[in-house]
Amino acid sequence: MKETRTLEYKSEVTNSFLKTVSAFSNFGTGKILFGVADDGAILGINDPEQKCLDIENKINDSISPKPDYALSINRLNNVITLEVNEGRYKPYFYKGKAYRRSDTASVEVDQIELKRLTLEGNNLYFESLANDAKDITFDELEKSLIDKLGVTEVNDDTLRTLGLYTKEGRLNNAASLLADKNDFSGIDVARFGNSIDEILDRESFIHMSVITQYDKALAMYRRYYQYEQIKGADRVLIEKVPEKAFREAVANALVHRTWDINANIRISMYDDRIEIASPGGLPSGISEDEYLHGNISTLRNPVLGNIFFRLHYIEMFGTGIKRIVDAYKDCPIKPRFEIKDNSITVTLPVLSATMSVTSDENKLIELLNREMRYSSSEIAEKLNWSKDKTVRNLNNLMDAGYVIKYGTGRGTKYSKK
Structure with missing residues (x-):
């Protein structure tokens, strides 16, 4: 078995493993096996009981706050397993620095990641922080609440119910994201020709409500991937890419992206596919397998997610990926998902046999x-x-x-x- 993001091998006990203890504590449970070579060969550890004490002392002396971990010894081969659980009191420092996993290496986090860890450790989210924007209006949000939920009036009590105020009574970042105008990034949509150098159409939806961003992206999708055809006495809607899949992918990108960086969601439209790339990798504590199978119990933006759920832009939390896959269930071609440290890209292929009903x-x-x-x-x-x-x-x-x-x-x- 090779080393992975959640599995590291150490042939002996040295201080180098402590960076990985910090990384696992900050970003997700993992294991370190002592007495195993980099290629997976079993070497064993001499006097494993004493080495367990050494490991424990190194962790307790070097990692702050104290992480949650467990040690065990395999008596058949003298391999020591150190299992480190994701902690609740982030960030976890080794020599004053916090670490994360990058593939099979443990690297220092940057300033943005450190701020995110600090928020997590205090059970806070970026969207819940106070926002200093003035003269905020919510016409688009009010229209959606009236149209879809039958709300008769949107006032401060409504906004509080939606979670758009801090405990101190100030509007938060989630409120600003839903406001008609704001300072946040948004969605950049480009329609390409035969190559990425040939841009046939391009629009940027920035500094506006995420509801408006969603609606405008959907309108551009319909411009290029839907058309009507006469079939007998009926007008038939042809979908070159399932609208259901596109809606889910865009809503997921808006709800799960990181909003603390100035980067747009990129929607790239080609003759044979649509690519939706959102800033930010997986939320802390969510594995790639959990993401792909819809087992997402952690939301990066829970307030925004809850509002999108209420407005029926998304279904049950964590089911978006499954719904995208289901939209292609009876098709020979399938959507693709590319997950990186700082981005997630969903590719929706054009159907070879268009859906016509x-x-x-x-x-x-x-x-x-x-x-x-x-x-x-x-x-x-x-x-x-x-x-x-x-x-x-x-x-x-x-x-x-x-x-x-x-x-x-x-x-x-x-x-x-």
Whole structure:
């Protein structure tokens, strides 16, 4: 087994492991194995009991505050395992410096990362800090709350309920992000031709509400990746990239990005794909595997996330990646996710066989699922359709490969394929 971000080998006990103790305490649980060479060869440790005491003394004397760790000895090969848990009282310093993991190395954090660790250690978030902007207005937020939640009036009590005030009664950074005008970065969208040197269209949505950013990005997506086609008596909406996937990717980028740096979310539109790159890697304590499988229990911007959830821009917390993948479930090509220390990029490929369904057919698809089978009469009743209309739409969707038929005659049932 090779060294990883969460696994380090040491052939012997020297002070070099202490940087990694700081890194694991600051950014996520990991293990250090003593008595193992860099290539994974088992060497063992002489007098492992004494070496455990040495390790314990080095940690207690050198790391501040005291980290959460455990030591164990494998008696079969004399390998010592030091498991370091992510701490609650960040930052954790070694010789006055805090460290993080970069691939298989432990490196010193920069000033921005140190500030983030300090906020975490105090159970605070950047979005919850006071913002000094003056004359803030919330017209876009108010419009969204009225349209989607039926709120009749947006006042200070509403803003407090949404978490947009500090305990001291000042508007916070989350409030500024939702304000009609602000000083924050935003989204940069570019439509490319045959190469990145050929820019056909470009717009920057900055210094404005994140709600406006989201809406404008969606409008640009629809300009280039949706069109209508006449199919019989119906107008059919063609999606070259599933809108559901694009919505989720942009909402996730806005909710999970780091807002304490002056960098835009980049949306790059090509003939064969869309790339959405957001500043900031994974939140502390979240592994790549957890991210990709939707097991995200930690939000970098919980206030913003909660508001996007209330406004139905995102579904349940942590399910965005799964929903993006599900949008391509029946397609031969799949979305891709590239996770780096300081950015996350989602690539949404253009569908080789474009999705083409009428509004009625889409209602039928949304009704059906893979676990439940319905008869045509049950479908007609649920959708308040005539029998002929129901059968016609079922036949169209079966021909297109969206619906599967079970049984014959009066026992015929249908489900999503």
